[in-house]
Amino acid sequence: MVFLGPVDRAEGFFDSVGLHTPRGRSVSDHLLHQINADFGDAAEIRKRVDMLCDAYLSSAQRTDVENAIKAVCASPGPQFEASATPPNVLRQTAVLTQRSLTNNLRDVGIIWARLVMYLCLCLVCAFVYFRMGHTWQDVYSRAAILFFTAAFLVFMSISGAPAFVETMKVFTRERLNGYYPVGAFAAADTLAGAPFIALIALLSAAVLYFISNLNYHGFGRFVYFVLNLYAALLTAESLIMCLAPLVTHFLMLIAIAAGRHVWRDDDRLRLLSAQRPATPPGALLSDALPVV
């Protein structure tokens, strides 16, 4: 041991064996440099370290340290006792929910960037199917925009994955430390996410519905549209969360979740394309094809 004691006495100790710190040199750098054999002549530094060790053994600093240790051992002071009742699960959930909510509000990457992406996508979709009417082509168009809504918006839940991977890292560490049970975390994450997903569903639906003229028969249908979309977004979000603990690699998580969605959408696409009516002879081609 070269030195054990208060920092402000270290320089004096090195001085006493003739290793003065030059002016303008950081003291800690200088002291470390004297005993670090990585960059200098190893044999010489080894000798210097031995000399320092001997000097320390016979120094006043060593007797002071030993006396201090003896004093602590003689009267150790009161023992720390952990609280007998761990915090209530409800309270843990409440605190975690509040933390998650704050995080969702402040971190632009979790909700707000996603909201903008959703709105842009909905605007594009809505203007592709701008003010639909009631002819047979429009029946096709309506089915098509509903399909795109179901497919794209659910698919876009993947944009929540990057943020959730970060959340899982925090959760894993805190769980290993035993701060709270898994149930509290799952419940808190659900509660904290729900209002923001509702906001996304509401605004997306509002953009889609009124630009593309889906609101054919009354306001109740719009409400149903929002609710149904909300439930689907919750489901998609949960699905990504299910995968997240199993697939910790971020890019693989995105790939697997996206793959799952595409596979499902493909199913629906086949349904739509299989039912395209056969065109009778002499019919206008535009009459039989969906207007896209």
Added chain:
Amino acid sequence: MHFLSFETYLFYGFLHNEFGGTDGWGCPCSAQPGGCPTQLGGPQCTFSGTDVLRYWQVPLSWNKWVLFAVQLAWAACFRLLFYVTCKAKEWRSR
């Protein structure tokens, strides 16, 4: 397989919401007496919303609110599954 996917219920719910209980939709060419009408004349017959749903082969027995409830049940199932996978991971790392 088709009914294992939660988007099925979403999409059928949307279709029910859009067409259920409505009337006055244009007909497909195949449903019209002389084949397709000319663009100028427009469709000569109309379909009700139920006809349209039947055309898309959407199960008519399911109310749109039933479909919505199924959708919610899916959400709850996946949330539970999330809890289970978290637990499973914890159990594995022990």
